[in-house]
Amino acid sequence: MTWIAYALAGLVLLAAAWIAVKGVVRFIRTKGQSACDSCPYANTCGKTKGDCK
Amino acid sequence: MSITIALAGNPNSGKTTLFNALTGSNQYVGNWPGVTVERKEARFQIEGEEATLVDLPGVYSLSPYSLEENITRHFIAQHAPDVVINIVDATNIERNLYLTLQLMELERPVVVALNLIDELERQGVKVDCRRLSALLGVPVVPISAKKKQGFDGLFAAVYQQAHSPVVSYPARRYDEATRAAINEIVAALGGLSSHSAFDLDEHRAHRDEEERDDDHTPFAEHRHIGGYHDEGDRDFAPPTTWVALKILEGDEEIAGAAQLSPAQKRRIRKAIDAYVAHGRTIHPGIDQLTLVVDARYEAIERTLREAGFPRREEREVSLSDRIDRVLTHKVLAFPIFLLLMALMFFLTFGSVGSTLSGLTEEMMALLSDGAGAALRAVGSPAWIRSLIVDGVMAGVGGVLVFLPQILIIFLFMSVLEDSGYMSRAAFITDRLLRKLGLSGRSFIPMLMGFGCTTTAVIAARGVENERDRKMTILLTPFMSCGAKLPVYALFTAAFFPGNRGLCVLSLYVLGMMMMIAVGLLLRKTAFRRGDTPFVMELPNYRMPTVKNVSRRLWDRAKDFLTRAGTVIFAMSVVVWFLQSFAPDFHMVADSANSIFGRIGAAIAPVFRPLGFGDWEKSVALLSGTIAKEAVVSTMQVLYSAETTQRLGEVLATKFTPLSAYAFLVFTLLYVPCVSAIAAIRREIGSWRLTLLSIGLQTGTAYIVALIVYQVGRLFAG
Amino acid sequence: METTLSELRDGERGAVTRLELAGPTKRRLIEMGITPGTRVQAMKRAPLGDPIEIMLRGYTLTLRAEDARRIFVRRDGA
Numbered sequence: 001m002t003w004i005a006y007a008l009a010g011l012v013l014l015a016a017a018w019i020a021v022k023g024v025v026r027f028i029r030t031k032g033q034s035a036c037d038s039c040p041y042a043n044t045c046g047k048t049k050g051d052c053k
Numbered sequence: 054m055s056i057t058i059a060l061a062g063n064p065n066s067g068k069t070t071l072f073n074a075l076t077g078s079n080q081y082v083g084n085w086p087g088v089t090v091e092r093k094e095a096r097f098q099i100e101g102e103e104a105t106l107v108d109l110p111g112v113y114s115l116s117p118y119s120l121e122e123n124i125t126r127h128f129i130a131q132h133a134p135d136v137v138i139n140i141v142d143a144t145n146i147e148r149n150l151y152l153t154l155q156l157m158e159l160e161r162p163v164v165v166a167l168n169l170i171d172e173l174e175r176q177g178v179k180v181d182c183r184r185l186s187a188l189l190g191v192p193v194v195p196i197s198a199k200k201k202q203g204f205d206g207l208f209a210a211v212y213q214q215a216h217s218p219v220v221s222y223p224a225r226r227y228d229e230a231t232r233a234a235i236n237e238i239v240a241a242l243g244g245l246s247s248h249s250a251f252d253l254d255e256h257r258a259h260r261d262e263e264e265r266d267d268d269h270t271p272f273a274e275h276r277h278i279g280g281y282h283d284e285g286d287r288d289f290a291p292p293t294t295w296v297a298l299k300i301l302e303g304d305e306e307i308a309g310a311a312q313l314s315p316a317q318k319r320r321i322r323k324a325i326d327a328y329v330a331h332g333r334t335i336h337p338g339i340d341q342l343t344l345v346v347d348a349r350y351e352a353i354e355r356t357l358r359e360a361g362f363p364r365r366e367e368r369e370v371s372l373s374d375r376i377d378r379v380l381t382h383k384v385l386a387f388p389i390f391l392l393l394m395a396l397m398f399f400l401t402f403g404s405v406g407s408t409l410s411g412l413t414e415e416m417m418a419l420l421s422d423g424a425g426a427a428l429r430a431v432g433s434p435a436w437i438r439s440l441i442v443d444g445v446m447a448g449v450g451g452v453l454v455f456l457p458q459i460l461i462i463f464l465f466m467s468v469l470e471d472s473g474y475m476s477r478a479a480f481i482t483d484r485l486l487r488k489l490g491l492s493g494r495s496f497i498p499m500l501m502g503f504g505c506t507t508t509a510v511i512a513a514r515g516v517e518n519e520r521d522r523k524m525t526i527l528l529t530p531f532m533s534c535g536a537k538l539p540v541y542a543l544f545t546a547a548f549f550p551g552n553r554g555l556c557v558l559s560l561y562v563l564g565m566m567m568m569i570a571v572g573l574l575l576r577k578t579a580f581r582r583g584d585t586p587f588v589m590e591l592p593n594y595r596m597p598t599v600k601n602v603s604r605r606l607w608d609r610a611k612d613f614l615t616r617a618g619t620v621i622f623a624m625s626v627v628v629w630f631l632q633s634f635a636p637d638f639h640m641v642a643d644s645a646n647s648i649f650g651r652i653g654a655a656i657a658p659v660f661r662p663l664g665f666g667d668w669e670k671s672v673a674l675l676s677g678t679i680a681k682e683a684v685v686s687t688m689q690v691l692y693s694a695e696t697t698q699r700l701g702e703v704l705a706t707k708f709t710p711l712s713a714y715a716f717l718v719f720t721l722l723y724v725p726c727v728s729a730i731a732a733i734r735r736e737i738g739s740w741r742l743t744l745l746s747i748g749l750q751t752g753t754a755y756i757v758a759l760i761v762y763q764v765g766r767l768f769a770g
Numbered sequence: 771m772e773t774t775l776s777e778l779r780d781g782e783r784g785a786v787t788r789l790e791l792a793g794p795t796k797r798r799l800i801e802m803g804i805t806p807g808t809r810v811q812a813m814k815r816a817p818l819g820d821p822i823e824i825m826l827r828g829y830t831l832t833l834r835a836e837d838a839r840r841i842f843v844r845r846d847g848a
Contacts (some may be wrong), residue, residue: 005433016626250782336806
């Protein structure tokens, strides 16, 4: 049954790596803008509302 | 053949609401070329035809002095959209129509969308749009952008203006003296049909040489320019009447670009002098610009009178005014403000917040225990258990527990903002900010810095003066951002259990004090006074709707969970890896020998004088550059604490209350997360200043934490 | 009797006579509607007396005391 553990570990590591790499690439490409897209602390980050005027 | 529609209007007139309502989510958001003002564009269908709607920045007028006005002016004059929708706030109609007249002067087809009609009718004013339309000479369509009403009429009017345009000439309705002056200047220019297609580009280059700003960033150059290169630009061939009006106003840019002969200049000078002399018989000392502005307003007043609009001269004391009498009271205003802030912190970090967190914590603990047990049951090797339970679950869980508290603080801020109190806060703090040479307009971005430094940095675009904007950007990181809340919550619960709210308030106050100190320093050294004309509107108080607030809160909660599930998750795994493996990639029993341990050991000595010279703490702070919450999740992983409570116990052995406070001070002040740094770099435009910001933050953090710790030790020891 | 906008007490009304301002500030203020002859009413002021809020042309506007000090008005009834 230990394969469950290994599968889980593999999943976690893979997911983390994918998120990390994708995140970094997007970050560099958008010059940091991507961080705000799903940020709970940010009001709008200048996307749709006019608040960031 | 797609038609281009420009959307123009005063700030706060409902323009953005209208834009969103018309276009939904298929917007393209970018920047106006060469500058950092946001440009929104969207495609939609109007009566079956393709149309592109371009949102122009909110402006009060079309003078050449501010960036937003220049963009609007340029777009309409040079890009020549097929129709200009001018959204007008009916509750503020006189001032709004000032822009309308200026738009009409450019002789593009205009449609006036009269917004907030329902508000006006609620005040008992009946609006006769047809009459107004006839008097103005442009279609006037009543709408409610918020309720999405009146759009059919709007589309019909726009369609008609696009295909069989009716252009009106407002100058024909100005007073006689003004008309005479305009006619004379038009004649001097060569008559109505002579469109002097002067080259604004040439003028721009000439201007650049003469008016060099001290910094050579592209942004600074474009601030002075009236023209931009945009696809779809045609030759700048403005109506001659418009040129004449601008010359009469004293618009130097247009006058210069028109390339007048000495004879023309003389003739025009005579006309202007006569105009001013005539004006001075009524208002001594008046100048040409004021006369023209007055001419427009006079025409507006006349039009509104004939259209049956009652003049709102009297204003009974409204409920908003009565509330303001207290909230902006000479003596009470500040204490009330501080009290509200204190209440916010008390609720968040004190009894209510911590109880909710405690519940979340118990849930996390159960999950974590369950996972551990399950893994053991399937015979998982130790390292996997460590990864899952001590790595991922500890790290992510350590941050998740603070969701209730973050929501509480945001609930508070949403209510304050939606109710309109925040504008009052800007009103009150303007005087203080003025000592720093800034204005109340800088307050809003700074306030947003309490949520997220990155947003605040972007919001600083609202500050008109370039120097002030840069300074605002440099100062916003001193406002403690939302991601630091878990750190505060964790430490105050562990070390200052009786005074959590007070403790956090003290941190925020310290942050603001540092901001003022650094601001004064910057004023003296690098950033001279800017000339910021400060005008602001205080909207009426409004009752925040439960629907809006709860929707916003829900969005935030979702985002928080996403962030925890992605960034924090990935970070926790990375941290786990770095603290489990030595540089030669085999597992270590003692994490002090791991990669992280080595890095930490190298950095740690720097922090010893501050009271937190252990490698784990240094590394945790380092991880805070990715995301501030990571300080918590990293420590959770490094100290092998499965629950937040356990972490608190561990920390109690690793810190003294004094060193804990010093640690919090450092966290408060040091360099913000990478996304904020990236935003600073984007907005401020130079690496030099960005590095200055980083150095400023880290340096201040170090010095202040040092002082706190060392002085504290003197008292304690 | 001429006085300045900053001298009007809360609730008092008057008419603008002239502005002794220059540059972008002046432009912004007159374009917001503060022209000679315009009727204004003082509404409220922040602690320390700055900035102040006035009502004109059917809307309220906030401006700095130092600017209000350079806007001259004639009090109603004066």
